[in-house]
Amino acid sequence: MSQIGNYTILPLTIPSTPAYPKPTTHTIYLRPHTPKIPTADDARSLFLVNVPIDSTSAHLRSVFSSLLGAGKFESCSFEHERKQPGNAVALISAKGSKKRKRGQEEDEVKMVELPRIWDRELRRSGSTAVVVLVDEKSVELALKTIRKLHRKSSKSKSGDVWPVWGEGVPESSQITGSKRYLLHNELRFPNPREIQANIDAFMTSFNSQESSRALSAKRARNEPDEDGFITVTRGGRVGPARAEEVERKRVEMEDKEKRKREEMERGGFYRFQTRERRKEEQGEMIRRFEEDRRRVEVLKASRRSKFVPEK
Structure with missing residues (x-):
């Protein structure tokens, strides 16, 4: 079959x-x-x-x-084959351990592979x-x-x-039985030079990320955000933000608020406000029409009083 x-x-x-x-x-x-x-x-x-x-x-x-x-x-x-190595340590990038606000990117994870203790995965x-x-x-x-x-x-x-x-x-892929477990026991105690090289690679990556994190914090202490505020971070005091930067942010915020108020006044935020505004405009037009009509009648009456027919 x-x-x-x-x-x-x-x-x-x-x-x-x-x-x-x-x-x-x-x-x-x-x-x-x-x-x-x-x-x-x-x-x-x-x-x-x-x-x-x-x-x-x-x-x-x-x-x-x-x-x-x-x-x-x-x-x-x-x-169930993994995309990342099974024996790896994740290092979080300098952006922190959580998502940042205001649409910033997620943390980048860098994998550092550790020494293997099995010749292959079963x-x-x-x-x-x-x-x-x-x-x-x-x-x-x-x-x-x-x-x-x-x-x-x-x-x-x-x-x-x-x-x-x-x-x-x-032959390395065909090791089975007791030979495989003997090899596993040997791999559990890797060469000290290999361990030291792995530690050095880990610490180099960690120090690089720490430097990037410190630089980002320093920039955050010196630069105002879009609302004109200064982020409070650790690491000691530094010089304040430049006065012209703060003033520019303040002017931008005032212009933004002014445009928002004008739009609210023109269109109204709620539907009933729009209806009320239309009623007021309609009432104002009727009032002006009545005033014009009375003015015309007064003019007509004054003309008739002045008219004298010929004898």
Whole structure:
């Protein structure tokens, strides 16, 4: 059987080791990658399930090179793989530990990698991975090659047709059993020179950030903000802000308030104010009309009193 549902079955030959002296078989299930959020590389990607716990990019490259030939494998990513190193210390930048107000940018985090205490990361049993090949044809060719190997395996008596896990991978990636734990014990106590170099790098970055923080605080003590106020910060007293800067800020604030009052007076902030203003304008127009009408009547009456008909 070469397929279960949408998954194609790929058996792998696990060679014998000192811990387990008999060769065995591990099965990987793969299908074309169709994530919920599409990406540009989906058409040339394969989704793998049940990858071995000691999987690395070199292991999967070896497997697909045996299936497709060299140069077809591009990259791979494992389940829950972190973007940042697992053994790293975060250094907060000079901007502080929280977001600043008035739309300033968030803190920048610089990662300083610590010495590793394991030779490589082990995968969770039954975990998944995504393999990106060079093109879409390589995906189709990989699935077609696996089906051919199934037919060949059913006819072969030995059954040695499947890719060998770890073949062509450097020895450092194949350390297993007690050797791996001995290496782990050695890595737990790194060379003092390596520790000192790591400490020096950490302190250099920390001192640089402290200097930037002190410079930012000094500038904040000398420069007024957009409202004309001086930020109160730690670090001792320094000279006050320049008088012309404070005066300029004060004039800008007064102009801003004046424009705001004029806009409020013209349009009104609330709807009822607009209605009241229209009623007042309408009443003023009616009053002026009545005054003009009475004035015209008075003029007409005075003209009639002065008119004397001819005899």
